[in-house]
Amino acid sequence: MALGIYIHIPFCLSKCPYCDFNSIVLDSGLAEEYVKSLLKEIQTFSESQAVSMVAKTIYFGGGTPSILKASQLSEILETVFSSFEVKSDAEISLEANPGTLAKEKVKKLRKSGFNRVSLGVQSFGDKELKILGRAHNSKQVIKSYKILRKYFNNLSLDLIFGIPGQSLKTWSENLNMALKLRPEHLSVYSLTIEEGTPFYYLWKQGKLGLPDEEGVRKMYLEGINLLKAQGYRQYELSNFACKGFECQHNLRYWQGKEYIGFGAGAHSYFQGVRWGNIRGIKEYVELSEKNSLLIDFRERLTQSQKINEFILLGLRMTEGIDLKKLKEDLNFDLEKFKKEEVGELIKKKFLKKEKERLRLSRKGILVSDSIIQKLVP
Numbered sequence: 001m002a003l004g005i006y007i008h009i010p011f012c013l014s015k016c017p018y019c020d021f022n023s024i025v026l027d028s029g030l031a032e033e034y035v036k037s038l039l040k041e042i043q044t045f046s047e048s049q050a051v052s053m054v055a056k057t058i059y060f061g062g063g064t065p066s067i068l069k070a071s072q073l074s075e076i077l078e079t080v081f082s083s084f085e086v087k088s089d090a091e092i093s094l095e096a097n098p099g100t101l102a103k104e105k106v107k108k109l110r111k112s113g114f115n116r117v118s119l120g121v122q123s124f125g126d127k128e129l130k131i132l133g134r135a136h137n138s139k140q141v142i143k144s145y146k147i148l149r150k151y152f153n154n155l156s157l158d159l160i161f162g163i164p165g166q167s168l169k170t171w172s173e174n175l176n177m178a179l180k181l182r183p184e185h186l187s188v189y190s191l192t193i194e195e196g197t198p199f200y201y202l203w204k205q206g207k208l209g210l211p212d213e214e215g216v217r218k219m220y221l222e223g224i225n226l227l228k229a230q231g232y233r234q235y236e237l238s239n240f241a242c243k244g245f246e247c248q249h250n251l252r253y254w255q256g257k258e259y260i261g262f263g264a265g266a267h268s269y270f271q272g273v274r275w276g277n278i279r280g281i282k283e284y285v286e287l288s289e290k291n292s293l294l295i296d297f298r299e300r301l302t303q304s305q306k307i308n309e310f311i312l313l314g315l316r317m318t319e320g321i322d323l324k325k326l327k328e329d330l331n332f333d334l335e336k337f338k339k340e341e342v343g344e345l346i347k348k349k350f351l352k353k354e355k356e357r358l359r360l361s362r363k364g365i366l367v368s369d370s371i372i373q374k375l376v377p
C-alpha cells in the first residue's frame with residue numbers, strides 16, 4: 001500500500017507573530033524527549049499494521065525541523081527506513097530556516113537520505129523580515145542557500161506576499177532575487193491573518209498596515225507572470241515548479257491519497273479514516289511516556305465529506321478535477337448537481353472544461369476561494 005509519511009517537528013528559534021502552526025520556541029530538553037516519543041510512535045504504528053506499507057514520500061515539516069541536530073533528524077529518518085518499505089526514488093523533504101544550516105550539518109543531512117529542502121525565506125528585504133519578526137536576515141538567506149546548493153539538487157523557497165508595508169515594487173524585487181538563485185521549486189503564499197496571533201490583534205486595532213485586497217491580487221498576478229516567464233509551471237494555487245520538481249508529498253494531499261502523520265498535532269488519512277494526534281507538545285510526550293493513546297480525534301469520512309474534499313483540494317491544482325473519476329469513485333455528478341453554477345462560471349470564464357476535466361481558469365485562480373465555495377455541495 002503506497003503512502004506519504006509526515007513527521008512534525010514543533011520547535012522554532014522564535015515564534016513569528018503571524019504564525020499559527022503547532023510550534024513553540026525550542027527547549028532542547030523537551031526536544032530530546034519529543035524525538036524519543038516520535039521514534040516510539042513510528043515503530044508502534046508500523047508494528048500494528050498487518051499490510052506492508054510503501055512510503056513514496058517522507059516530509060519533515062514544522063515548526064522548524066532543521067533546528068534539530070543532524071543526528072536527531074537522521075535517527076528519525078533511520079527509524080522510518082526500518083519501519084516501512086521506502087521506495088528507492090522516494091522524495092524525502094526537510095523544511096528548513098535560514099540560519100539553522102551549517103555546512104557540516106547540511107552534508108550530514110544529505111548523507112542520511114534527505115533529498116529535498118524547502119527553505120523558509122519569506123522575503124529578501126531586511127525591513128520586511130523584521131516586520132515579519134523573522135529570526136534571520138537576507139544575508140543569512142543567501143548563505144544558507146549557497147550551502148544547501150552544494151549538496152542538494154532539489155530546493156524550494158517559500159515567499160510571503162501582502163506583508164505589512166509591502167509594495168508591488170518590493171514584492172517584485174523579492175521574486176527577482178528568488179529567481180536569481182534558480183531554485184527548482186517556489187511556494188508563494190499570501191499572508192493570512194490567523195486568529196489569536198499577534199498580527200491578528202494589531203490588524204483588529206487597525207495598526208498592521210496591510211496592502212489592500214486589490215494590491216495583494218496584483219502581487220499574486222505579478223508572481224504568476226514572472227515565474228511563468230522564467231519557466232516555472234504553476235501546478236497549484238501557491239506552488240510553482242520546474243518540470244519534474246513538483247512536490248510529490250503535497251500532491252498526495254491534494255489528490256486525496258493516503259498519508260500517515262507522526263508527532264504532536266499531526267494528521268493522517270488512511271483506509272477512509274482521518275485522525276489527528278493531540279496538539280500539545282508536552283502532552284504528546286507525557287502520553288507517549290505512559291504508553292497512552294496519542295490520538296485526539298478519529299473519524300471515518302462520510303461520502304459527502306469525501307466529495308467536498310475531492311472538489312476543494314482538487315481545484316487547488318491547476319490540472320483541476322476529473323469529473324469522470326468523481327462520478328465513478330464517489331457517485332457524484334457535479335455538472336448535474338451544480339448545473340447552473342458550473343454553466344455560469346464557465347460562461348464567465350472563471351472555470352474551464354476540457355474533456356472530462358474541470359479547472360480554474362487564469363481569471364478564476366485570482367478569486368479561487370469564492371469560485372470553489374460555489375461548487376462544493
Ligand SMILES: C[S@@+](CC[C@H](N)C(=O)[O-])C[C@H]1O[C@@H](n2cnc3c(N)ncnc32)[C@H](O)[C@@H]1O
Pocket residue numbers: 018019020021061062063064095096097119120121122158159160189190191192193194
Ligand atoms: C510550516 S511553515 C514552516 C516553515 C518554516 N518554519 C518557516 O517559517 O520558514 C511553511 C510556510 O508557511 C508559510 N506561512 C506560515 N504562516 C503563514 C501565514 N500566516 N500566511 C501565509 N503564509 C504563512 C510560510 O511561507 C512558511 O514558510
Ligand code: SF4
Pocket residue numbers: 011012013014015016019020021023062063064097120
Ligand atoms: S519559523 Fe515557521 S513555523 Fe516557526 S513560528 Fe515562524 S513561521 Fe511558524
